Amino acid sequence: MENKMIPFNKPYLTGKETFYIEDAVATGHISGNGKYTKKCQNFFESVYDFKKCLLTTSCTDALEMAALLINIQAGDEVILPSYTFVSTANAFVLRGAKLVFADSRKDHPGLDESQLEGLITPKTKAIVPVHYAGVACDMDKIMQVAEKHNLFVIEDAAQAIDSFYTGQDGVKKPLGSIGHLGAFSFHETKNIISGEGGMLAINDSQFIERAEIIWEKGTNRSAFFRGEVDKYGWVDVGSSFLPSEIIAAFLWAQIENIEKIQSRRKLIWDSYRDKISIWARKNKIQLPVLPAYATNNAHMFYLVFETEEHRRKFIAYMKGHDILTVFHYISLHRSEFYKTKHEGKALPFSDKYTNCLLRLPLFFELDVHSVIDKILMYESDK
Numbered sequence: 407m408e409n410k411m412i413p414f415n416k417p418y419l420t421g422k423e424t425f426y427i428e429d430a431v432a433t434g435h436i437s438g439n440g441k442y443t444k445k446c447q448n449f450f451e452s453v454y455d456f457k458k459c460l461l462t463t464s465c466t467d468a469l470e471m472a473a474l475l476i477n478i479q480a481g482d483e484v485i486l487p488s489y490t491f492v493s494t495a496n497a498f499v500l501r502g503a504k505l506v507f508a509d510s511r512k513d514h515p516g517l518d519e520s521q522l523e524g525l526i527t528p529k530t531k532a533i534v535p536v537h538y539a540g541v542a543c544d545m546d547k548i549m550q551v552a553e554k555h556n557l558f559v560i561e562d563a564a565q566a567i568d569s570f571y572t573g574q575d576g577v578k579k580p581l582g583s584i585g586h587l588g589a590f591s592f593h594e595t596k597n598i599i600s601g602e603g604g605m606l607a608i609n610d611s612q613f614i615e616r617a618e619i620i621w622e623k624g625t626n627r628s629a630f631f632r633g634e635v636d637k638y639g640w641v642d643v644g645s646s647f648l649p650s651e652i653i654a655a656f657l658w659a660q661i662e663n664i665e666k667i668q669s670r671r672k673l674i675w676d677s678y679r680d681k682i683s684i685w686a687r688k689n690k691i692q693l694p695v696l697p698a699y700a701t702n703n704a705h706m707f708y709l710v711f712e713t714e715e716h717r718r719k720f721i722a723y724m725k726g727h728d729i730l731t732v733f734h735y736i737s738l739h740r741s742e743f744y745k746t747k748h749e750g751k752a753l754p755f756s757d758k759y760t761n762c763l764l765r766l767p768l769f770f771e772l773d774v775h776s777v778i779d780k781i782l783m784y785e786s787d788k
């Protein structure tokens with residue numbers, strides 16, 4: 407029987423992925439840091455102005471590299487939103503950091519920058535803003551607080567490829583290029599994919615040399631292959647953070663089509679917004695808010711219901727019409743692992759998004775109008 411369910415996500419293949427993988431295999435270099443890794447890194451460095459990019463096996467790994475690079479020690483405090491993916495937190499918990507959660511903004515799931523000053527202590531080492539749905543946090547305010555208190559800023563830009571922030575200086579900057587370090591994901595649920603995959607963007611040049619070493623298991627292997635040292639060995643801590651050329655070759659096929667992928671996603675996103683905004687107002691549902699300083703990379707289209715019960719009813723209604731809609735994070739301060747460790751502060755907006763946010767299907771090949779038709783037939787009071 408044919409499955410007519412519209413999924414939440416369907417990975418888009420450009421058609422060139424296996425071609426480039428075959429090429430990588432034919433060249434005989436299938437471990438990391440070969441031709442395709444360099445092509446991908448050069449692309450991101452030249453198009454988005456990151457000082458240095460290193461592909462990683464995931465955004466999780468890029469965040470773990472960031473925690474190593476800024477030398478997180480046991481007892482250091484890291485400020486992050488509670489409404490985020492576990493990897494934002496795990497990277498720092500693995501190094502012994504204490505998590506300090508900021509609430510989300512009232513109008514947006516991103517971190518509420520106005521709370522930062524109140525969360526800083528002498529032990530604070532870093533702020534980790536998450537650009538939820540690819541929509542920028544208020545980076546000017548975050549960078550100002552960080553500078554004042556001498557803190558590192560690591561952008562969790564997992565969802566934020568090809569999205570921008572325009573600060574008070576009027577300069578439009580790619581997300582992930584503003585903090586000291588930025589972490590991206592190419593997981594199959596993101597805009598540009600390689601199955602599993604990620605990238606660390608290094609914007610503060612003091613970290614570049616050590617980042618390459620940590621990336622290559624704590625050895626100076628990269629410098630050796632550039633002829634900068636005459637032998638290589640163990641010089642620092644590190645791990646195997648670099649992906650194989652097979653992954654990079656896949657990613658290259660996606661990168662070549664980034665404009666096509668992004669414009670298709672934006673078209674779908676705009677259709678949702680244009681066609682359902684009146685319906686949403688009538689049903690007391692909040693649509694995504696884009697602050698004036700942010701662009702939209704069409705990573706996600708979400709609804710915020712007034713109550714969890716409304717969301718539950720809508721999910722069931724859509725499922726009845728063979729359309730899969732999914733909610734997102736359970737705030738980390740309410741998670742099984744961390745709830746007893748969280749020091750009691752209420753995070754009402756994190757809770758609100760945990761209970762009431764719902765994501766609509768958004769992928770390259772989606773027939774968005776068939777989803778919109780079903781949405782418009784739904785009335786919350788029926």
Ligand SMILES: *Cc1c(COP(=O)(O)O)cnc(C)c1O
Binds near residue numbers: 467491562603
């Ligand atoms: C997807 C995601 C991650 C993890 O990315 P992986 O590449 O799967 O490790 C981390 N943070 C956020 C906000 C994400 O959306």
